[in-house]
Amino acid sequence: MSTILIIDDDKDFCETMASLVERMEHDCLAAHTLVDGIEILQKQHVDLLLLDVRLPDGNGIDHLPTIKENSISSPEIFIVTGIGDPDGAEIAIREGVWDYIIKPTKIKEIRLSLNRALKYREEKKKKHQTVNLDLNNIVGNSVQIKGCFETLAQAATSNAPVLISGETGTGKELFAKTIHRNGSRQNSGFIVVDCASLTETLLESTLFGHKKGSFTGAETQKTGLITLANGGTLFLDEVGEMPLSTQKTFLRVLQEKQYRPVGETKELTSNFRLIAATNKDLHELVELGGFRKDLLFRLCAIQIKIPPLQFRQGDIKLLALYHINRLCEEYEVANKGFEQGFFETLEVYDWPGNVRELFHVLEMAFIASGNENTLYPMHLPKEIRIKVTKHQIGDTFYQQPAEDDSDNPVLRSGLDLLDADADKFPTFKEFKNSMEIQYLHRVISGCNGEPAEILKRSGLSKSHYYSLLKKYDIKTHN
Numbered sequence: 001m002s003t004i005l006i007i008d009d010d011k012d013f014c015e016t017m018a019s020l021v022e023r024m025e026h027d028c029l030a031a032h033t034l035v036d037g038i039e040i041l042q043k044q045h046v047d048l049l050l051l052d053v054r055l056p057d058g059n060g061i062d063h064l065p066t067i068k069e070n071s072i073s074s075p076e077i078f079i080v081t082g083i084g085d086p087d088g089a090e091i092a093i094r095e096g097v098w099d100y101i102i103k104p105t106k107i108k109e110i111r112l113s114l115n116r117a118l119k120y121r122e123e124k125k126k127k128h129q130t131v132n133l134d135l136n137n138i139v140g141n142s143v144q145i146k147g148c149f150e151t152l153a154q155a156a157t158s159n160a161p162v163l164i165s166g167e168t169g170t171g172k173e174l175f176a177k178t179i180h181r182n183g184s185r186q187n188s189g190f191i192v193v194d195c196a197s198l199t200e201t202l203l204e205s206t207l208f209g210h211k212k213g214s215f216t217g218a219e220t221q222k223t224g225l226i227t228l229a230n231g232g233t234l235f236l237d238e239v240g241e242m243p244l245s246t247q248k249t250f251l252r253v254l255q256e257k258q259y260r261p262v263g264e265t266k267e268l269t270s271n272f273r274l275i276a277a278t279n280k281d282l283h284e285l286v287e288l289g290g291f292r293k294d295l296l297f298r299l300c301a302i303q304i305k306i307p308p309l310q311f312r313q314g315d316i317k318l319l320a321l322y323h324i325n326r327l328c329e330e331y332e333v334a335n336k337g338f339e340q341g342f343f344e345t346l347e348v349y350d351w352p353g354n355v356r357e358l359f360h361v362l363e364m365a366f367i368a369s370g371n372e373n374t375l376y377p378m379h380l381p382k383e384i385r386i387k388v389t390k391h392q393i394g395d396t397f398y399q400q401p402a403e404d405d406s407d408n409p410v411l412r413s414g415l416d417l418l419d420a421d422a423d424k425f426p427t428f429k430e431f432k433n434s435m436e437i438q439y440l441h442r443v444i445s446g447c448n449g450e451p452a453e454i455l456k457r458s459g460l461s462k463s464h465y466y467s468l469l470k471k472y473d474i475k476t477h478n
Contacts, residue, residue, distance in 0.1 A: 002118055003027045003045060007037035007060065008052040008080065013103070017050060020107055024114070033057045034067075035475075041071040048098075048117055053081040053088065057475045061088050062451045064095045066466045068143045069313060076117045096147070133182050137174060139322045140315040144307040148175070155302045156182035161254070163239075163299045164277040166306030169356030172277035173237060175304060180233040185273055188232030191225045196238040203246050205262050208253075214263020226259055229272035239299065240280035240291060247292045254298050274299070309351040309358060310461050316351075316358065317343050323359050324375065327366045336366075337374040345377045348388045350461070437472050449476045 004021045006014050006028065014030045021028035029044070031037035034057050040046070051060040051067070061079060068074065079092045082103040089100045098117045101110065133153055140146075155162045156179050164172045173192070180190045198206055201215070209224030226234060236242070242250070253259045254274060258267045276299050285291040309316065320343065328335050342365075351357055365379040377385060439458075447453040455465060469476065 001026055002047040002121075003029065004048040004050065004114070005029045005031070005037065005040055005046045005075070006050045007031045007034065007055065008050065009033070009055055010052070013080075016107075017110075020111060021114075024111065026118075034060070034063055038067060038070050041067065041073075041075075043072070045073040046071070046075040047073070047121055048114060049075040049077045050080050051077055053079060053083070053085075059451070059476075061092050061095075063466070064092070064097070065462055066470070068095075069466075071143070074143065074146070076121055078113070078117070133178075135178060136181075138171070138178055139319050140312060141318060142312045142315045144312050145315060148304055148306055151302065151304045152179060152182075155179045155304065158302065159184070159273050160301035161274040161276070161299050162302045162304065163282075164275065164304045164306065165282075166277075166279065167308050167354055168279050169354035170306040170308065171355050172279075172306060173235065175306060176233070176235045176275045176277060179275060180235075180273075183233075183273070185232050188230075189228055190233050190235060191229040191272075192235045192237060193225055194237045196241040200243040200246060203243065204249065207246075207250070208259050209261040211261060211263030214261075218263070224259070224261055226253065226270045226272060227268065230270040232272060234272040234274050236274065236276040238278060239276040240278040240282055240285055244290070244292065247295050251292065251295045251298065254295075309354040310464070313467060316346050319355060319358055320346055320362055323362045324366060327363060331366075333371075334373070336369065336372075339374055339376045341377045342375050342380070345380060345385065345388050348391060349384055350391075433472075436468060437474070440468060440472065440474055444474070444476055451476075 004017075004026055006017050008014055008017075008030075009032045011032065014032070018028040018030060029040055029046070031040055032055075034055050037049075037051075041049070049067070049071075051064075053060045060081075064077070067077070076098040077096070079089075079097050079100045080103060081088075081101070084102045092100055098120075099113050101113070133149065133156065135149070138145075138149075152175060162176070162179060164175050166172050177190060180186060193203075193207060195203065205215075205218075205222065205224075207224055207226050209222050209227055210218050212218060212221045249259075253270075257271055258269050260267050282291050282296050282299075286293045286296055309319075320338075324338075325335055346358070353360070361381060361384060364381055365375055368379040369375050372379075443454055443458050447457060451462075451465070454460075455462060458465070460468070468474075
């Protein structure tokens with residue numbers, strides 16, 4: 001028996017769906033607001049979620065990241081709405097929803113779709129039970145990174161080409177090695193080619209090898225990396241940097257598994273599994289003429305998109321604990337403790353260099369702590385602390401208000417707090433919280449509650465924006 005949750009303010013629709021779910025011999029739960037629905041998802045196991053778009057306290061599609069983040073069971077999600085919106089449907093599908101249903105819909109069709117989703121969920125559970133992944137060195141428990149683990153498991157049980165995309169420093173090579181280590185080729189080589197560091201001529205020679213004397217400087221015969229990858233995995237790092245002429249040649253290699261070393265007339269064969277990685281949007285690069293569309297199709301049989309660290313809420317502390325403990329082991333010192341402010345500082349910073357930058361900063365803090373047993377914010381690099389502090393209180397509050405700022409109610413009320421008597425003077429945390437609340441109300445009002453415009457004007461990431469709404473229990477109405 002499965003559990004199906006309906007979040008919809010249309011009580012008649014909820015009653016109709018509850019009757020259908022009961023006839024299907026499953027349990028049905030209902031909530032009429034996002035807040036109530038998320039509370040259920042936080043406490044109870046839910047298999048399917050039917051989510052309305054326009055709810056009293058927000059837009060269901062806009063809150064999909066929050067819903068996923070707060071769900072203990074990652075249900076399959078259906079968007080159910082009385083008003084069709086092509087753009088909304090696109091966003092929903094990109095967020096991984098099962099289906100986009102427009103009311104009114106025949107009960108028979110809804111029942112069929114629910115049964116399909118439940119069957120898919122059962123098969124997915126069985127697959128997860130049979131795949132026991134070795135995730136050594138990959139740390140994270142957020143919904144975003146768990147979604148990557150699911151695709152990683154699919155890749156590990158296949159020999160299909162994999163395309164891993166993500167910003168610099170997110171761990172693309174680590175994911176590629178994990179796929180190789182969990183696959184059937186784990187006992188053969190994992191061969192890395194850095195496409196960004198090789199010239200066009202050198203790239204072909206490196207990939208295919210060359211015959212002695214085939215060009216100036218070829219003083220000896222060289223075995224290509226494709227040959228070395230026979231039976232194993234060939235990892236093309238930053239594949240978006242591969243020259244167009246080499247892309248054409250490599251496409252044939254990928255299709256036929258045959259290639260010709262530079263200067264040779266005889267073709268060789270290599271049975272390799274390809275994993276490619278890029279920090280670029282290859283689809284956009286195709287449109288600009290910088291990447292072959294046919295090669296892109298061959299590369300992305302399986303796609304893994306690793307999220308930036310700033311969107312992996314909850315993982316930063318886990319990563320910090322993991323890396324500091326590893327440093328303690330490496331330097332043969334006792335494990336260090338952490339002052340709470342240390343993690344708070346890490347979680348506010350936006351980490352443009354992602355996990356790589358985080359680990360670098362943690363090593364600097366570890367070294368700065370010396371023989372001390374506890375890590376404090378003071379051990380972090382000054383540049384990080386400055387950026388975090390400026391983010392927390394805003395650059396505006398470092399300056400005296402100009403005369404034309406006197407009518408700004410947010411700024412004025414914030415400064416009024418500082419004009420209080422000594423016994424009522426706010427703590428830094430109280431001041432910061434007060435200003436954040438006022439800022440959020442102002443930006444929400446100024447943007448008519450439209451999330452896209454709010455994120456554009458405020459510069460906040462989507463996950464940070466929703467975490468602030470949750471922190472201060474601020475309700476929106478779009």
